[in-house]
Amino acid sequence: MNTNEFAQTLLTWIKTLLLWIGIPHPILNKLDEIIFLVFIIIIAFAIGTAMHYITLYFTRRILKYKQIGILSSLIEYNALRKISAIIPPLIIASLLPFAFDYHSTWFIVSEKITWIYFFIALLFSVNAILNSVGDVLMSKEQLQNKPMKGFIQIFQVIFSCIAIIIIISILINKSPLNLITGLGAFAAVLMLIFKDTILGFVAGVLLSENDMIRIGDWIEMPQNNVNGIVTDITLNIVKIQNFDNTTVTIPPYSLVSGSFINWRGMTESGGRRIMREYTLKLDYIKPCTSEFLEKMKGFDVELSQFITIKQKQATEDKIANTENPDGLVNGTIDTNVGLLRAYMTMYLRRHPFISKDLLFMVRTLAPTENGLPMQIYCFSINKNWPSYESIQAEIMEHFVSVLPEFELYPFQNPSARDYIISSLIEAEKDLSTINAIPWHSVQSKEK
Structure with missing residues (x-):
């Protein structure tokens, strides 16, 4: 049975039903078109609802036995109901010509409303x-680091624009091609309106192609108060959860046009860098005497072995580099500073949370007006922020605590209290009555 026969049969059934109910024949002749329209609308939406429940039932039955990502996602976004919503206007549009005359106002208005509803439902x-x-x-591992959400939004914007153009063409009874051609005159206005979208699209492509940013990356952008984890990347915004629990949103093109720090390389590497230094007072740096070396042998077993090996090399007149491939960076026994470098290198080597595979060394930097900076350069195995800070603090605290044992002292700007305490010590006052005396000064005084 073709559409024409189906429509005529349906119309006959409707008239028979209405006559059976008791509606007079003259009224039917006047209102048969409107009554037919009401019935086909009811039938169209009934078919659409039935199709929705049928597809939903079978989809859930399939998911009960096998999890299919696309089907689960369709149910989550209620896509099956929205897809079934395009069925009623198609049925109504196919049956309208049999309810109204082509030139009647009812037909023209009903057809426009039907097709507008269709394109809205389709959108x-x-x-x-x-x-x-x-x-x-985005659930696929190979695509997790791509801004897929931004690309999906681009397609949504494009399809929305096409649907809006078609709906407008239906309302004004013009061809969509004529509207699209006429848009050239409004190109500048459209560029202004969709500026962020266009820039976001270009930036999204650049960010994706160059793998500049991913969801989960720790990025730092001081000019925008950004210092946290990327939680979302869309067409128009990049959302960052800062470490102070504030949320910052920035346009994607600001990442392309400006500069930012991405800590991904650190998180994917074997460790997180520690690079700190203390500045040592120059007037306490001195050559190591045999008596000083003997005293330092009792300070640390491994340091004692190092001193013994170096003394043996000196007596045998061997070049230090033959036994020390790192050169003189990590310690000598010529000065107390070199001995301190050797000790701190040993300390880092036996530290359980310092990477032995990545570069680590203790070195002196260029002298400054405050003294000679000595720097710790190594990598923490634990990259978690609180753990990293704890490891770094432990190393630097130990560093400064052993300085007096090597008869070295860090530079520190003196305060008024320091001058007063120094005067009291020089005047040979009772040190037990003075608070905040450096412990090494008290020891030296007691000796």
Whole structure:
């Protein structure tokens, strides 16, 4: 049975039903078109609802036995209901010619409303399908680091523009091609309106192609008060959760046009860098005497072995580099500073949370007006921020605590209290009555 026969049969059934109910024949002749329209609308939406529940039932039955990502996502975004919503206007549009005359006002108005409803329903259903596809794509491991959400939004914007143009063309009874051609005159206005979208699209492509940023990256952008983890990347915004629990949103093109720090390389590497230094007072740096070396042998077993090996090399007149491939960076026994470098290198080597595979050394930097900086350069195995800070603090605290044992002292700007305490010590006052005396000064005084 073709559409014409189906429509005529349906109309006959409707008239028979209405006569059976008791509606007079003259009234039917006047209102048969409107009554037919009401019935085909009811039938069209009934078919659409039935199709929705049938597809939903079978989809859930399939998911009960096997998890399919796209089907789960379609249910999550209620896409099946939105897809079934495009069925009623198609049925109504195919049956309208049999209810009204082509030239009647009822037919023209009903057809426009039907097709506008169809394209609105189609727009919502396509957006739901694209969201479902986007979720499935982002769940794939090889695509997790790509801004798929931004690309999905680009397709949604394009399809929305096309749907709006078609709806407007239906309302004004013009061809969509004529509208698209006429848009050239409004190109400048459109560029202004969709500036952020266009810039976001270009920036998204650049960020994706160059792998500049991913969800989960720790980025730092001081000019925008950004210092945290990327939680979302869309067409128009990049959302960052700062470490102070504030949320910052920035446009993607600001990442391309400006500069930012991405800590991904650190998180993917074998360790997080520690690079700190103390500045030592120059007037306490001195050559190591045999008596000083003997005293330092009792300070640390490994340091004692190092001193013994170096003394043996000196007596045998061997070049230090033959036994020390790192050169003189990590310690000598010529000065108390060199001995301190050797000790701190040993300390780092036996530290359980310092990487032995990555570079680590203790070195002196260029002298400054405050003294000679000595720097710790190594990598923490634990990259978690609180743990990293704890490890770094432990190393630097130990560093400064052993300085007096090597008869070295860090530079520190003196305060008024320091001058007063120094005067009291020089006047040979009782040190027990003075608070905040450096412990090494008390020891030296007691000796």
